[in-house]
Amino acid sequence: GATLGVLGGGQLGRMFAHAAQSMGYFTAVLDQDPTSPAGLVSHHHVRTGYEDPQGLTELARLCAAVTTEFENVPAGSLNRLAESLPVSPAGSAVAIAQDRAAEKAHFVKCGVPCAPYAVIATPEQLAAINEALLPGILKTARMGYDGKGQIRVKTRAELVAAWDELKNVACVLEKMLPLAHECSVIVARGRNGDIVNLPVQRNLHRDGILAVTEVYEGNLPATQVEQAIAAAKSVAIGLDYVGVLCVEFFVLENGQLVVNEIAPRPHNSGHYSQNAMDVSQFELQVRCMTNLPLVQPRQHSATVMLNLLGDLWFKDGDQARTPAWDRVLALPGCHLHLYGKVDAKRARKMGHLNITAATPAAVRATALQAAEILGIAPF
């Protein structure tokens, strides 16, 4: 069999490897960490940094095609690999996703509304900020995730202090919007331009980290569902994107749909697809990179995903204790996914629980029971 490579050894790479292996491929992972979740389950583990020329050469030698699971893999490494083998997504698309300023400019170009914003990369730009953007959120343009690198500011004085605290790196200031809910759409686009989507996911974040995703009929108003899918596709097509792309949205209190950001890879909010769809987001990733056909995925179950953060291991104090999986798995339709991370830490993504059922009411009831057993707050 051919070998498929992935840059990055986290849980997304691990689940990609599982999907690739079940379709008969070998997998190779590039990640420095000897205990990386994807490296532990792959046939080849190249243990260098993402920019190491020897590591990249070795990966290219092993693989028939390469993808990425980690948003901040240097775009230059993807471009370098693309000289000798198919790489999806392309470095050019990943470069836009890595930079909030370029990302927002892309949304504007595609005609998809995003939050009012301004770039702050110089003291002059800081001084010129329009008060109408306050209260707002100052976000570093690069490298932020799970709400890291963001400071909420109410006044100009707070903004000045926040930019200092972020070490005066390039940032965007976004206006704080009144959110009714958050949702996301995952699309997969092939090299021939075929594009398919997963259903719209309704997401609940806690402390800047995804906590719960719900996907079933009636979880969002129909007009916003259609708008979100159309917007996600136009963002992907505008990038000439190949691979799996997640587009995150805000639904405002007035019902308006606003794009938040994109992730150029499978996404935490798409994990339910492993158990509630007939094709998972990771299988879509494999199909994109190997030019296999993309068929529109079909949802066969109502579903809720609960993220399993390291905090659940510390419910009884500072000594890590494995949560009561036996009690959770006694409930109907619970699918446990753990990432094989060596040690639990608070706020670390350790796994997720997909719950499936025949109806929205049934899946919510079971998910709330599972949440109570685990000590996850109700939703």
Ligand code: ATP
């Ligand atoms: P991810 O882990 O999804 O990449 P991130 O660190 O890139 O997260 P964002 O998605 O930009 O962060 O913001 C994190 C969360 O903060 C959002 O999901 C939303 O709940 C809230 N948020 C961000 N921007 C705004 C805004 N302009 N108005 C209101 N809430 C916001």
Ligand code: MG
């Ligand atoms: Mg982000």
Ligand code: MG
């Ligand atoms: Mg986000």
